[in-house]
Amino acid sequence: MTATDLVLHHYPRSPFAEKVRVAFGLKGLSWRSVIQPRMAPKPELVALTGGYRRIPVLQIGADVYCDTLRILAELEQRFPELTLYPAGTRGQADIIAAWADRALFANALGLVFGLNGDRFPPELHADRASFTSGKFDGWDSVKMREQIPALRNRFRIHLAWLSDWLAHGDAFLLGNAPSLADIAVYHPLWYARRNLGESEGLAEHPRVLAWMDRVAALGHGMVEELSPEQALDIARLCQPMATSASPHNDIADDQGLPFKEGVMVSVMPTDWGFDPVIGAFVSAGHDSIALRREDPDLGATVVHFPRAGFAIARL
Secondary structure (H helix, E strand, C coil), X not given: XXXXXXXXEECCCCHHHHXXXXXXXXXXXXXXXXXXCCCCCCHHHHHHHCCCCCCCEEEECCEEEECHHHHHHHHHHHCCCCCCCCCCCCCHHHHHHHHHHHHHHHHHHHHHHHHHHHHCCHHHHHHHHHHCXXXXXHXXXXXXXXXXXXXXXXXXXXXXXXXXXXXXXXXXXXXXXXXXXXXXXXXXXXXXXXXXXXXXXXXXXXXXXXXXXXXXXXXXXXXXXXXXXXXHHHHHHCCCCCCCCCCCCCCECCCCCECCCCCEEEEEECXXXXXXXXXXXXXXXXXXXXXXXXXXXXXXXXXXXXXXXEEEEEC
């Protein structure tokens, strides 16, 4: 194991983890798989992140990358050869991905839990109700079932849009090479297909199914298993790479004040999973921020977030 190994903290059924796994496949990368619990507590994960418990998390040595937006940006920077942005697709792919990660994912997730809520254990409902702060009717099975007709209609509208888009005849959404747009739109549909089969509208759209199969054929790259304890050992033995201020630190925080290296800040998601991470400001880009933490067991780690979808406050 080395400080440059890609270590993904995830669980197999996670749709957002599937987004990153397919990115590994698109880029032909080798990585190490650490399976984390589906629900809290997640002691080995939060030891790395400082409190953030959403899946997936990418670890590279003592640098920890949270949220797929930040994870994929890091993969693209480190491994640009097989790109997530074929020529002319940057911006376009990002906008499509933003729609897929929010609207399409919420629709697919709501439909799965509305139809199958009774199959999930009570502790999962309680965990998700807390995690989402009451969204999706507090994960109450009876209330969620009442939303099925509306969710089903929206899901079918989204599928029709996607089918019409694919009528251009190219293999992928933005041409004949896969892009970020494909893996972002794919993962909510992958989740719906795994849980509901093709009965909720997918069977009516053969172009969508054929496209999904092409994305799935990208695979997941080359993977080896790693235990959570081994991943923590990697962090203990490494020093974080991002320890100096970036040239973009004139960017203001959410209060309109410029960042200063070393000031203590809190970073927290704005949609769900409201677990703040507190650390010393290290660096920021136009859509990234990094905090340094000193853990009594692990030593120094740097935790990286996107700025989109996160609230940043100085302490």
